[in-house]
Amino acid sequence: MQRYLRRHVARESGHWIRQFMASCDPIAIAQLMRSNRGALLAFGEMLWARTLEPGVSRRRWPYRMDATEDGRSLWGHLVLRGVEADKRLLQLSPGEWQWLQYQASGAVIAAAWRRSMAIAVQSARNGIADWSVDEHPDPLPENWSARQGPAGLHFVNLMQDQFVDWARPRPDKAARRAQQQVRADERRQAMQSACTGPCLSWSPREEWHVAASWAPANGVFRLHRLLGFADERPLFWLFEADGGFVARLRDLRLQAWAESPQAAIHALRTCLRRHRAAYGPAVPARKPAAVEPAVLCDATVQDAAEHCQDLVRQAKEHSRFWEAAPGLVLAARAWLGKQSRDASHLPREGTRLRAKD
Structure with a gap:
């Protein structure tokens, strides 16, 4: 089992x-x-x-x-x-x-x-x-x-209690293939939306120039990680276009063309290093996560929150996930118990739990 x-x-x-x-x-x-x-x-x-x-x-x-x-x-x-x-x-x-x-x-x-x-x-x-x-x-x-x-x-x-069978079989093959097709269409749409408009390009023939974004000639592309950078490994698409191969960064308007996939990846790595040397690392701006304002006007609530956060920090530093479980649960209950009676951040009793696809 x-x-x-x-x-x-x-x-x-x-x-x-x-x-x-x-x-x-x-x-x-x-x-x-x-x-x-x-x-x-x-x-x-x-x-x-x-x-x-x-x-x-x-x-x-x-x-x-x-x-x-x-x-x-x-x-x-x-x-x-x-x-x-x-x-x-x-x-x-x-x-x-x-x-x-x-x-x-x-x-x-x-x-x-x-x-x-x-x-x-x-x-x-x-x-x-x-x-x-x-x-x-x-x-x-x-x-x-x-x-x-x-x-x-x-x-x-005998099973007298009502229980949701979480161990039910997965969908059949047709349903799985349909789900995979939907995900593939979403990835293709995201790639086509990004590969539009002008893009800073580099190729052995023309070197640095601004050209229109290349798109896959046959609609086939692959997403890879670009190695060679210690701080991060940026993602890039690799596909065929214009009689060769194109390596295009996902989070930055930068692309490179070459006659072979290996040469295209090497060209993209080289031009990204030159771009960073001239303009610095370009980190894509992320949308800030929506954080609900916490009202901690009571000193006891503030103390309970700090105590819970201290226990979490100590458990993470000393890798005591299993041993510190009782203390973490008690501290979290004390923190939520001393907060206001507004339970809008919790689902109502009887609400069905749904997963985000």
Whole structure:
């Protein structure tokens, strides 16, 4: 089930969990979960993995690192409580007993998944992400029953609570292809909108000159990162035009033409370095993020905010995302509890969480 969740449900869980660990802010993590369904699923998968597997935070996060304890490698193992049934009530063969344990384990694991996703949804709705859950609660939530009848052994998994099946299958192939086509059209429209009007150009034939922006001759283009700059790696498009190849920066009106892709990329790197030497680095202006004004007129509110921010800063500096979770959650609750009663920044109770495509 873990492999299924990581491949088909929370496919980018590692990416989101790295963002959670870099933030260490319960309020910011909750806002991220409200705005992105992938982050919500990754948070639920993180809680679910910690519920079933002790030490998973050292084995999976950070990813692909040598996780050891006292010089020995860590191996993943599950802790499933509540699986054992009363053998006195059932006369089972070894094969039937093994089958019953398999079904009971599946019921416990599914119940833990429902519990973790409920915590994730509640954290996103309340505005405070709480990942300070018990790693292996005892007992795990479960609701199943077994009965031995004339036809054999029957297993019933009772699910009385209403639960959204977050682990539902992904859309079919036609829906995925349609979604990919929409994204490709959006990328093409953005590229065509940028490659219009005059542009500062450079080519081995004419060197520096101002010419009209080249556009892909066959409508095919690729987006790459331009290496060779220590401070940043600017993005550029590469496509065929005018009997050669054009490398065009995405965030700056600068393009280069050459007879081969490698020569076009080299020419773009050279002219960008010359442009920076003459005019300095050109950083594209970004729109400032809309920040809601915070009213901190009460001294106690100001103190609670500063205390919460200090804890977040300390957790980030010392990489204590897991250990500092209880203190961070309590500080965030104290901060929001001492603010004004205006809860306009939080979704209303019963509001459905929608992901931004």
